[in-house]
Amino acid sequence: MFRNLYFSWMFVWICTVTSAFAGDTEDSKERSEGKQSRVQILEFQQGVGGYQGTVDTEIWALAPTTILDSNPNASSDANNDGGESQVLLRFDSIIGAKANQIPRNSRIRSARLLVSAFDQGSTVNLHRMLVPFSKTATWNSVVDGVSADDVEASRHKDSFTFGKIAANTSIVVFDVTDTMQWWVNGHSNHGWVFLNTGGNGWDFYSSEFDDFKQRPKLIVEWERPQPTPAKKTLNSNPPNPSSEGSQP
Numbered sequence: 633m634f635r636n637l638y639f640s641w642m643f644v645w646i647c648t649v650t651s652a653f654a655g656d657t658e659d660s661k662e663r664s665e666g667k668q669s670r671v672q673i674l675e676f677q678q679g680v681g682g683y684q685g686t687v688d689t690e691i692w693a694l695a696p697t698t699i700l701d702s703n704p705n706a707s708s709d710a711n712n713d714g715g716e717s718q719v720l721l722r723f724d725s726i727i728g729a730k731a732n733q734i735p736r737n738s739r740i741r742s743a744r745l746l747v748s749a750f751d752q753g754s755t756v757n758l759h760r761m762l763v764p765f766s767k768t769a770t771w772n773s774v775v776d777g778v779s780a781d782d783v784e785a786s787r788h789k790d791s792f793t794f795g796k797i798a799a800n801t802s803i804v805v806f807d808v809t810d811t812m813q814w815w816v817n818g819h820s821n822h823g824w825v826f827l828n829t830g831g832n833g834w835d836f837y838s839s840e841f842d843d844f845k846q847r848p849k850l851i852v853e854w855e856r857p858q859p860t861p862a863k864k865t866l867n868s869n870p871p872n873p874s875s876e877g878s879q880p
Contacts, residue, residue, distance in 0.1 A: 678839035685724035686839040709833030722823025743812035748846035754830025761822035
């Protein structure tokens with residue numbers, strides 16, 4: 633009798649463990665499939681897909697009070713006819729809980745800023761802005777232009793271009809993954825500033841350019857944060873019939 637009862641308990645225990653491990657396998661499969669489906673890509677480009685949040689303008693030392701935001705092109709030049717010119721660029725309303733926005737605390741897998749250049753120049757560095765600017769910003773309104781001093785803009789450059797234009801495409805790509813992650817983690821999005829390192833201006837098309845395809849574009853691949861599933865605890869030892877008060 634004891635032997636039959638013991639083997640019955642062993643059979644139940646083995647079935648339970650087998651079922652649990654099978655469940656774990658299914659859960660792992662679902663988590664893997666779910667992880668792939670959570671990866672999403674959003675693109676932000678002025679006038680495309682209803683997006684109207686691009687703010688970009690050139691500021692120029694020789695025209696310190698002139699608003700240049702309506703120009704179809706922008707120039708970053710350390711010596712533009714004798715005065716520096718800088719370009720400010722920001723994509724508003726890209727982070728939040730609404731449709732076509734990136735939720736707070738998401739994981740940014742990659743973020744790329746694409747601009748269409750049409751005039752080669754010196755090396756240009758892209759720096760994260762640390763203070764806000766308006767669409768009507770001028771050289772004077774930001775107090776003698778922007779400095780990468782960890783006050784107005786980050787000393788660390790997000791990315792850079794050598795200022796060259798490839799023979800097969802005018803698109804220049806800047807990697808801005810770290811800055812996008814910084815923003816979705818809760819910091820304010822103030823955009824970027826393009827700072828030229830030399831006296832040969834580098835020009836690209838702005839969000840006011842007629843051809844939508846050549847306007848600045850931000851492409852973000854992101855993954856929505858998910859809660860960590862609770863781990864299952866299994867008893868690795870088979871039941872002991874004697875502990876249940878059974879007698880042979």
